[in-house]
Amino acid sequence: MMTKINQTSLVLIRGDITREQVDAIANAANERLMGGGGVDGAIHRAGGPAIAAECSAIRAKQGGCPTGQAVITTGGNLPAKHVIHTVGPIWRGGTAGEAELLASCYRESLRLAVEHGIKTIAFPSISTGVYGYPVAQAAVIALNAIRQFLKAHDGLDEVRFVLFDDATYGAYENALLDMGV
Numbered sequence: 001m002m003t004k005i006n007q008t009s010l011v012l013i014r015g016d017i018t019r020e021q022v023d024a025i026a027n028a029a030n031e032r033l034m035g036g037g038g039v040d041g042a043i044h045r046a047g048g049p050a051i052a053a054e055c056s057a058i059r060a061k062q063g064g065c066p067t068g069q070a071v072i073t074t075g076g077n078l079p080a081k082h083v084i085h086t087v088g089p090i091w092r093g094g095t096a097g098e099a100e101l102l103a104s105c106y107r108e109s110l111r112l113a114v115e116h117g118i119k120t121i122a123f124p125s126i127s128t129g130v131y132g133y134p135v136a137q138a139a140v141i142a143l144n145a146i147r148q149f150l151k152a153h154d155g156l157d158e159v160r161f162v163l164f165d166d167a168t169y170g171a172y173e174n175a176l177l178d179m180g181v
């Protein structure tokens with residue numbers, strides 16, 4: 001599924017983000033940038049130790065990455081040149097600022113991408129795995145945050161969601177259809 005927001009294509013596909021041929025992929029990281037399970041583990045495995053080495057340098061310099069923020073490293077052995085690590089909120093029932101923090105992940109990742117001259121970026125569904133964010137709600141927040149950003153900023157050719165399973169893909173598809181874009 002695909003739509004266009006200003007000059008940027010917004011694309012939803014099913015797949016494994018580690019295989020995407022884009023300038024940058026986003027990672028659903030943790031605050032310590034330590035590499036964990038889920039998509040984080042898959043990215044570190046596929047990209048090799050160069051990614052963890054840069055994460056470790058960022059940790060030494062600034063302690064890690066707070067929830068809602070993003071940092072950039074090499075893509076190591078990945079087809080993508082860069083990884084943008086962003087830390088989604090852990091779901092605590094919805095009244096702990098989760099929605100704003102999740103929107104911030106997408107905004108900050110896109111801001112870093114534009115700053116680095118990145119033209120194509122792929123996102124996984126941040127926070128909806130181990131962090132427990134209900135995917136239907138997360139999809140609406142993610143797509144709205146991206147739409148708002150793209151309405152205000154030029155420079156990106158494509159933003160691609162690479163969704164790992166049918167249920168997640170379906171949730172993003174429904175959210176995009178409901179947005180009427």
Ligand code: ADP
Nearest residue numbers: 016017028038039042124127128129130131164
């Ligand atoms: P979080 O801790 O932010 O919840 P997870 O990695 O647990 O992050 O899950 C986020 C989403 O990433 C889930 O929908 C999960 O199915 C998906 N995912 C896991 N591996 C991959 C992959 N290789 N490519 C794309 N998405 C993936």
